[in-house]
Amino acid sequence: MMKRTIPVMIASIAGLVLVVAHFIPPAQSWADEVSSWFQILAAVAFILGGASLFKIHLQKISDQRPGWGYSALTIVAFTVTLIVGIFKIGVPPSESFPSMPWSGDYVGDGGVLWWIFTYIFTPLNATMFALLAFFISSAAFRAFRAKNTEAMILLVTATVVLLGQTYAGTLLTGYDWINPHLQLKSIVDEWLMPVFNASGQRAIKIGIALGIVSTSLKVLIGTDRSYLGNEE
Amino acid sequence: MQFLTNGQLDRRWIFLGMLLAIASPILLQVTFPEKPSPKTIDVFNAIDQLSESSRVVIACDFDPASAGELEPMISAIVRHCALKRHRMIFLTLWLPGAPVIKSNIRMLVDEFPDYRSGIDYVDLGYQPGAEVVLKVLTSNFKKQCSSDTSGRNTADLPITAPLTTIQQVDLIVSVSTGFPGTTEWVQYVGSPHKVKMVGGTTAVSAPSLYAYIPRQLISVLGGIKGAAEYERKIMDHYPQLEANQSAREGIRRMGPQFMGHMLVVTLIVLGNILFFVEKRKGTDR
Numbered sequence: 001m002m003k004r005t006i007p008v009m010i011a012s013i014a015g016l017v018l019v020v021a022h023f024i025p026p027a028q029s030w031a032d033e034v035s036s037w038f039q040i041l042a043a044v045a046f047i048l049g050g051a052s053l054f055k056i057h058l059q060k061i062s063d064q065r066p067g068w069g070y071s072a073l074t075i076v077a078f079t080v081t082l083i084v085g086i087f088k089i090g091v092p093p094s095e096s097f098p099s100m101p102w103s104g105d106y107v108g109d110g111g112v113l114w115w116i117f118t119y120i121f122t123p124l125n126a127t128m129f130a131l132l133a134f135f136i137s138s139a140a141f142r143a144f145r146a147k148n149t150e151a152m153i154l155l156v157t158a159t160v161v162l163l164g165q166t167y168a169g170t171l172l173t174g175y176d177w178i179n180p181h182l183q184l185k186s187i188v189d190e191w192l193m194p195v196f197n198a199s200g201q202r203a204i205k206i207g208i209a210l211g212i213v214s215t216s217l218k219v220l221i222g223t224d225r226s227y228l229g230n231e232e
Numbered sequence: 233m234q235f236l237t238n239g240q241l242d243r244r245w246i247f248l249g250m251l252l253a254i255a256s257p258i259l260l261q262v263t264f265p266e267k268p269s270p271k272t273i274d275v276f277n278a279i280d281q282l283s284e285s286s287r288v289v290i291a292c293d294f295d296p297a298s299a300g301e302l303e304p305m306i307s308a309i310v311r312h313c314a315l316k317r318h319r320m321i322f323l324t325l326w327l328p329g330a331p332v333i334k335s336n337i338r339m340l341v342d343e344f345p346d347y348r349s350g351i352d353y354v355d356l357g358y359q360p361g362a363e364v365v366l367k368v369l370t371s372n373f374k375k376q377c378s379s380d381t382s383g384r385n386t387a388d389l390p391i392t393a394p395l396t397t398i399q400q401v402d403l404i405v406s407v408s409t410g411f412p413g414t415t416e417w418v419q420y421v422g423s424p425h426k427v428k429m430v431g432g433t434t435a436v437s438a439p440s441l442y443a444y445i446p447r448q449l450i451s452v453l454g455g456i457k458g459a460a461e462y463e464r465k466i467m468d469h470y471p472q473l474e475a476n477q478s479a480r481e482g483i484r485r486m487g488p489q490f491m492g493h494m495l496v497v498t499l500i501v502l503g504n505i506l507f508f509v510e511k512r513k514g515t516d517r
Contacts, residue, residue: 031371032368035364038364039364042361042364096382105334107330114331122331126300134247134250137247137249138243140499141246145503145504155504158500162493162497163493165455166264166486170265170267185269189269197439197442198443
């Protein structure tokens with residue numbers, strides 16, 4: 001009862017309040033109250049997430065499972081970032097409140113968290129994303145084969161977009177004697193993206209929206225309880 | 233290291249090719265002329281046609297992984313807004329977006345020293361809560377953003393004092409990649425409350441936003457190409473930017489993109505030639 005019925009009731013009431021507030025403007029203050037509670041609960045979820053991360057990685061270190069060194073690194077990085085962020089270490093006071101030592105923004109210039117972000121997080125994050133260029137080029141060679149009609153359509157479209165999105169499109173077709181509508185850039189900008197792509201995307205988005213409505217209704221009336229996890 | 237083995241190219245050659253393709257235009261500083269597309273012109277007009285001192289929300293919903301594509305875009309938009317003397321309200325729904333705002337404000341203050349915090353711009357920083365933040369902003373702006381990142385009460389700042397809801401701003405510029413981002417801004421603010429919006433996103437995400445043009449979004453800048461075209465467009469209108477090297481960061485990055493794309497197209501063609509040669513050999517046998 002306590003484990004499942006009450007959470008289902010909370011979810012249903014919160015959801016219904018938001019739906020009602022959308023159609024009945026005087027009920028907007030209720031929706032604001034629910035939204036505030038959501039934000040408080042989300043903040044608590046951050047604490048739970050952090051605790052869970054600690055538990056899992058400490059367990060891994062304690063059992064000396066393969067890769068436990070990475071877990072140790074994760075815990076050290078997490079703890080350091082958390083402490084320097086919470087205590088605003090190195091952050092200068094806000095110009096508006098110079099006498100208050102903790103009044104500066106947590107990512108204020110010169111702070112340790114700002115340093116970690118600028119010199120560790122940013123290069124690592126950007127490097128991981130930049131590696132995609134290498135994997136995409138390898139995949140383009142290995143997987144992009146005209147094995148059937150669908151693959152051929154995809155291949156031709158991808159090539160046109162790849163060329164049209166750079167100066168190559170202008171170099172290849174950007175001449176006065178070629179009809180402007182047949183130039184690669186125009187084919188991408190006037191046909192592929194706004195006609196074929198946009199119509200497909202709209203259909204997908206409408207489909208997703210209908211799916212969300214149906215799933216939300218199931219959650220509101222309590223027939224879908226999958227978000228509560230397993231019975232055990 | 234053999235170049236070709238059983239119709240397969242050793243991937244180390246491919247990686248080396250990509251390294252050279254990306255590095256050579258950077259080292260040789262190769263750039264290409266850009267011609268703004270209709271979508272870029274629409275974004276430009278949306279900002280340019282606002283009257284002076286209009287309030288523009290600039291949402292920086294991305295992290296450093298996408299900054300390579302999106303930072304030149306947001307910098308160009310901030311420059312354009314400053315040239316038009318618009319008032320800018322910065323905020324982000326992404327935690328790593330907060331330092332992105334800071335770096336743009338640094339650029340703004342360096343290039344436009346007369347811009348004053350709290351009057352001409354405000355940094356509202358990271359707003360945790362994704363869509364819920366947007367819902368609250370539409371019903372009670374100051375409940376969600378009670379203070380800026382300096383700890384000043386938004387009710388006391390001239391730029392935010394008159395705002396009771398976010399619908400009162402003149403334009404929302406959402407530069408994002410992923411969730412929460414431009415899609416959520418459209419669904420919770422732009423579309424239901426009829427607020428004018430333009431978007432900016434990475435090249436891979438742009439096709440999903442084109443579906444919202446022109447009713448929910450005025451237009452969208454897609455990837456570094458969109459940023460480069462936008463830089464060209466504002467330089468054409470404000471020639472004083474021509475001398476500013478950091479105002480052509482997107483144009484500079486189109487060189488590596490051009491070479492990278494050419495390599496990928498070459499690899500696709502090469503892969504298919506080898507595929508058909510192997511297929512023919514199999515048929516002949």
